[in-house]
Amino acid sequence: MSIAWDVFTPAASLGGGVLIGLAASAFVLLLGRIAGISGMLGGVLERAADWPLRLAFVLGLLAAPMTYALFAGALPVPVIEASTPTLLLAGLLVGIGTRFASGCTSGHGVCGLSRLSPRSLVATISFMAAGFITVYVVRHLLG
Amino acid sequence: MKPVKLFAAFAIGLLFGTGLIVSGMSNPAKVLGFLDLAGAWDPSLALVMAGAIGVGFFAFRVAGGRSHSLLGDKMQLPTSREMTLRLVLGSVLFGVGWGLAGICPGPGLVLAGALIPQGLLFVGAMLAGMLLYRVLDPLLP
Numbered sequence: 001m002s003i004a005w006d007v008f009t010p011a012a013s014l015g016g017g018v019l020i021g022l023a024a025s026a027f028v029l030l031l032g033r034i035a036g037i038s039g040m041l042g043g044v045l046e047r048a049a050d051w052p053l054r055l056a057f058v059l060g061l062l063a064a065p066m067t068y069a070l071f072a073g074a075l076p077v078p079v080i081e082a083s084t085p086t087l088l089l090a091g092l093l094v095g096i097g098t099r100f101a102s103g104c105t106s107g108h109g110v111c112g113l114s115r116l117s118p119r120s121l122v123a124t125i126s127f128m129a130a131g132f133i134t135v136y137v138v139r140h141l142l143g
Numbered sequence: 144m145k146p147v148k149l150f151a152a153f154a155i156g157l158l159f160g161t162g163l164i165v166s167g168m169s170n171p172a173k174v175l176g177f178l179d180l181a182g183a184w185d186p187s188l189a190l191v192m193a194g195a196i197g198v199g200f201f202a203f204r205v206a207g208g209r210s211h212s213l214l215g216d217k218m219q220l221p222t223s224r225e226m227t228l229r230l231v232l233g234s235v236l237f238g239v240g241w242g243l244a245g246i247c248p249g250p251g252l253v254l255a256g257a258l259i260p261q262g263l264l265f266v267g268a269m270l271a272g273m274l275l276y277r278v279l280d281p282l283l284p
Contacts, residue, residue: 004176004183009167013187016166017194023159024195025202030151032212033219035159037248038273045273056149060156061249062256067157068164076164078254079172080261082244091251091265093240095272096279098248100233102221105247106159108234109192114199115207115220122226123234130238135178138243 024111027057036107037061038098101127148214160253166191169253171245178242229283 027035031053040054048054069075082090098104101123103112108127112120160169167173167187176185211217241247246254246265254262 001180001184004185007176007185009187010190013166013190014194016162017191018198019162019165020159021195021198023155023162024199026155028206029202030213031148032216041248042273052144053148053152056152057156058252060153061160061252064157064160064164065253065257068161075257076170078170084264087244087261087265088268090240090244091268092272093236094248095269096276097233097236097240099273099276100229101237104237106249110195110199114196115203118224119230123230126231126234127238127241130235131178131242132180134239134242135175136181139179140181
């Protein structure tokens with residue numbers, strides 16, 4: 001392992017993480033719910049009793065890049081290497097997997113670990129390990 | 144649903160998305176740089192988690208001691224402590240998808256909101272996967 005110091009962004013990443021933590025905190029304190037994005041989407045698709053609330057949160061997320069561009073200046077340009085078939089397969093796996101696991105990086109990773117949930121710790125270790133192994137296989141064994 | 148709650152949810156989604164953009168989470172190349180332990184490793188995303196959990200820890204401590212939220216909803220925190228096959232297997236499937244594209248659900252929505260074609264494609268497939276889950280659901284205990 002070597003550290004990529006040239007792309008390391010400690011201040012922005014810590015600061016952005018604090019904003020995510022503030023959002024998750026506001027959600028649970030004001031609305032009494034876990035700010036889990038896969039759960040929100042699943043609840044909208046399955047017409048959960050509080051689906052309008054979940055949809056409002058999803059719309060806020062969707063509006064974030066345009067709002068950022070309006071007030072904070074140019075959006076950082078994302079770099080996406082994945083091909084179309086890879087994106088479709090990845091999206092399917094993320095959709096199925098997060099619903100079976102009842103959570104993703106936000107619900108289990110941020111909120112679950114914040115509240116010291118053993119289930120979320122198991123989930124986070126599982127998806128992080130699978131992510132590390134997948135990137136290793138794709139980049140270093142097949143690539 | 145009271146308008147104030149819908150507005151709060153929207154504003155919090157906006158804040159969450161802004162955090163994803165500022166932190167670098169909504170850049171798939173940066174996420175893959177974090178997941179690539181054997182390559183040139185970018186540890187930034189560990190700091191995203193540290194920042195988010197560092198704040199969230201205190202909020203969830205307060206929330207855990209309350210029966211209702213500040214806007215009057217009953218606290219809806221998960222109570223299950225059971226380790227299940229679907230928890231682990233689901234997380235592994237999610238992790239494989241995350242490692243393939245470098246996109247998880249929140250950043251997917253941010254990329255789609257920026258009208259980036261790959262983001263829209265990913266979110267379309269993710270929503271299809273969530274609908275497919277309802278068919279696959281009975282397969283696991």
